[in-house]
Amino acid sequence: MSLPALLPALALALASAPAQAGSGPWVLGRGDESLYLGVEGQRFDTLALSPSSTHADSLPVGAGVQTFSMKAIATVGLLPRLEGELGVPWEMVRQNDEGAYPCPDLSLGACRPSTGIGVIRARVKGLVLDEIVGSPVSLAVGAELRMGQFTSSTRERITNLGEGTMDLGGFLSVGHTGSLGKGFWSAYLEGGERYRSPNRSLADRLVPSAETWGEVEWLLAPVRPFSFGPAGTWLWRPGGIDIQDMLADPTIVLNQDRFAALRVMSLQVGGKALVRTSDMVTTSLGVLRTVYAFNNPEDTWTIDLGVGVRGFIRRRDRSGG
DSSP states (O other), X not given: OOHHXXXXXXXXXXXXGGGGTTOSSOOOOTTOEEEEEEEEEXXXXXXXXXXXXXXXXXXXXXXXXXXXXXXEEEEEEEETTEXXXXXXXXXXXXXXXXXXXXXXHHOTXXXXXXXXXXXXXXXXXXXXXXXXXXXXXXXXEEEEEEEOGGGGGGTTSTTOSOOSOEEEEEXXXXXXXXXXXXXXXXXXXXXEEEEEOOSEEETTEEESOOEEEEEXXXXXXXXXXXXXXXXXXXXXXXXXXXXXXXXXXXXHHTSTTTTTTXXXXXXXXXXXXXXXXXXXXXEEEEEEEEEEEESEESXXXXXXXXXXXXXXXXXXXXXXX
């Protein structure tokens, strides 16, 4: 596709970027800004054991665990081809029946409700290859800092807000945008590795171990205001023990970092839809379902609804507000 033909599609795709909260390789221009405000609901009823388990394939978790969260993600263009992002969540996690198995057996208030600030995330992302200047794809590299100190007091619970660590990682993101009739399409693949600052040495290893993660998204916009398409996320923590081993060892099962000691895998797939209601505002809806997991919830539904607003500070300044 020629560059003149690509520019309108790329401009439309970037105009919807606020609802994606900085995902993909594309970055804001210097001095531009966006704000994403969203709510998210999750529910799961069972934990998947490891593939090597000789017991039941899954462990029921009482009457289910439900999460409600609100999040704000601010993104600003720092320099040409470089942006920064800060995300702050507030979360409430509840087990619907605190007296149901396995809550009493796990002790340590395993199913007590948890409420508070979740894991705070700060990112910087730099655009290395740019479709606007003729590259076949856009490519970005970035660094990520996650601050989970506010979650430390809940880390021993099934209903935890996080594992109480401060994590550092890097990521790579590649994407492409093209014309689609009167609209456009865009797709990206993003993945990275994060080092988890260990809470302690447990089961002859530092926990939690490093993690690898990824996400993918492909959006089709046959008409300018509306786009939709499939999406997915993946998380893999290869170091650690299995749930059945944790439950069999009293020194681990009664330790605050018992869940951080697990090796985990989780794959979620679903879809996303964006509605661009104006030049500044985009509304997004995403639905994901876990399709494969071990030592992690296996039947999680995640529903995310949010609004992204772009350029409101600069526009207000230009209007003299």
